[in-house]
Amino acid sequence: MSNKLILGTVQFGLAYGVNNSAGQVTVEQSSAILEHAYTNGVTSLDTASSYGNSELVIGNYLGKNPGKNFNIITKFSNQVDCGSSLESSLQKLRSDKISSILFHSFSHYAENKHALDFFIRKYKDVNVATIGVSVYTNEELEQLAQDDRINVVQLPFNILDNHVLRSEAVLELKSRGKTIHTRSAFLQGLIFMDDEKIPVKLSPLKEPLNLIKQLCDEHRLDIGHLALQYVLQKDYIDGVLIGVDSVTQLKQNLKWSEITIQQEVFRTIDTILIEDLNLLNPSTW
Ligand SMILES: NC(=O)c1ccc[n+]([C@@H]2O[C@H](COP(=O)([O-])OP(=O)(O)OC[C@H]3O[C@@H](n4cnc5c(N)ncnc54)[C@H](OP(=O)(O)O)[C@@H]3O)[C@@H](O)[C@H]2O)c1
Numbered sequence: 001m002s003n004k005l006i007l008g009t010v011q012f013g014l015a016y017g018v019n020n021s022a023g024q025v026t027v028e029q030s031s032a033i034l035e036h037a038y039t040n041g042v043t044s045l046d047t048a049s050s051y052g053n054s055e056l057v058i059g060n061y062l063g064k065n066p067g068k069n070f071n072i073i074t075k076f077s078n079q080v081d082c083g084s085s086l087e088s089s090l091q092k093l094r095s096d097k098i099s100s101i102l103f104h105s106f107s108h109y110a111e112n113k114h115a116l117d118f119f120i121r122k123y124k125d126v127n128v129a130t131i132g133v134s135v136y137t138n139e140e141l142e143q144l145a146q147d148d149r150i151n152v153v154q155l156p157f158n159i160l161d162n163h164v165l166r167s168e169a170v171l172e173l174k175s176r177g178k179t180i181h182t183r184s185a186f187l188q189g190l191i192f193m194d195d196e197k198i199p200v201k202l203s204p205l206k207e208p209l210n211l212i213k214q215l216c217d218e219h220r221l222d223i224g225h226l227a228l229q230y231v232l233q234k235d236y237i238d239g240v241l242i243g244v245d246s247v248t249q250l251k252q253n254l255k256w257s258e259i260t261i262q263q264e265v266f267r268t269i270d271t272i273l274i275e276d277l278n279l280l281n282p283s284t285w
Contacts, residue, residue: 004232005257006044006073006181007037007250008243013047013054016243018199018285019189025245030057031064036247038068040254046154046183046241047093048075048104049085055092063094071099073152073181075134078108082119090127100152102132106140109133109150116149130179136281141169145176157182157237159191159212159230160205161280164270167236174236181239185231188243188282191223205279208272219265225256230266232257 010016012030015023025033037043047054055074062068072093077085086101103109120131132152133144144150153173157166161184170180186192195206216223231240244250278284 003041004238004240005042005253006046006239006241007033007042008183008241009045009047009054009058010051011243011245012057013052017189017245018187018202018282019193019197020245022245024052027057027060029246031061032247033244033250034058034061034068034070035065036250038070042250042254043069044071044073044099044239046073046181048102049077049089049092050075050104055089059092059094073100073102073132074098075102075104076108076112078104082112082115083122086119086123086127097127098129100130100132101128102134102152102154104134106133106135106137106143109144113147113149120149132179132181134183136283137277138166138169141166141173144178145172148176150178152179152181154181154183154241156184156280156282157231157234158184158187158280159227159269160187160208160272160274161277162230162270162272163234163266164273165277167234170236179238180236181241182231182237183241184282185240185242186224186227187280188285191227199285202279202285204276205274208274211272212269215265215268219261221261221265222256224252225259226261226265226269228253228256229259229261230269233260233263233266 011025047058074089076082130151133150134154135141144153198206216226231237242253274280
């Protein structure tokens with residue numbers, strides 16, 4: 001299962017996460033996480049020009065470890081044109097090729113799609129294997145199905161933002177040959193938070209999370225294990241991004257990624273529906 005895992009690296013460049021008390025991961029910790037990931041078969045990374053110094057931290061590691069051939073996914077900057085954004089990322093990553101470059105949002109894709117043909121002619125076969133878009137909503141997923149130049153779509157998908165809400169739109173994209181990557185498997189760490197620490201504006205999520213915690217107790221499962229397998233076990237998902245703040249968390253997640261869970265448990269999760277979808281969109285938290 002772990003070959004579906006993609007290591008998210010916003011944590012290397014910014015103090016990130018709803019449950020983060022330790023701040024930004026240090027350069028030394030980031031290198032240790034990259035080392036452990038690569039050695040254990042997690043050879044794809046997700047980064048972005050807007051993740052603070054994440055690309056530089058990765059480039060610094062790759063400079064010292066030239067044999068580590070990670071597949072790197074990065075994202076266009078909103079501020080500059082697509083070509084110079086790519087060139088800046090390649091420089092920071094100390095690489096001449098990446099596996100994918102994504103528009104960081106649907107609106108950035110919509111504003112720049114007129115320039116895609118030029119970008120593809122100039123850069124695609126030389127520096128970039130595939131082009132994608134990172135999205136939040138199903139409406140955005142539906143619109144991307146129509147664009148053959150887009151190869152990869154990244155979306156949130158987890159035990160709350162789930163199969164019932166997402167699968168139809170995702171299956172349509174799959175039928176058009178697109179690769180599906182998901183993020184937010186742990187809702188930025190929210191699923192691990194004690195009830196009393198959950199921010200007030202997210203308090204409507206306490207009840208559904210408690211139902212899931214009860215389910216975990218009944219089946220003697222860790223909630224992180226359930227959350228990870230819920231996503232990994234979906235055949236229509238090709239890659240699952242996870243963020244970690246330490247080698248310890250990565251080791252735990254790798255263990256969880258090896259042990260599958262009965263589908264029956266997932267069917268119970270799919271009966272839990274969140275009405276206010278804003279609660280599932282970390283960009284509005
Ligand atoms: N395209 C986009 O718009 C976009 C947006 C956001 C993120 N991303 C990408 O997705 C990656 C993952 O971010 P995400 O938001 O999806 O995060 P996530 O994977 O849902 O949650 C990651 C957080 O969960 C906690 N965690 C992870 N493993 C744990 C364990 N075993 N035990 C306890 N806590 C654990 C850690 O936070 P604490 O320890 O701090 O609690 C960690 O930072 C990012 O690195 C980034 O590359 C992309």
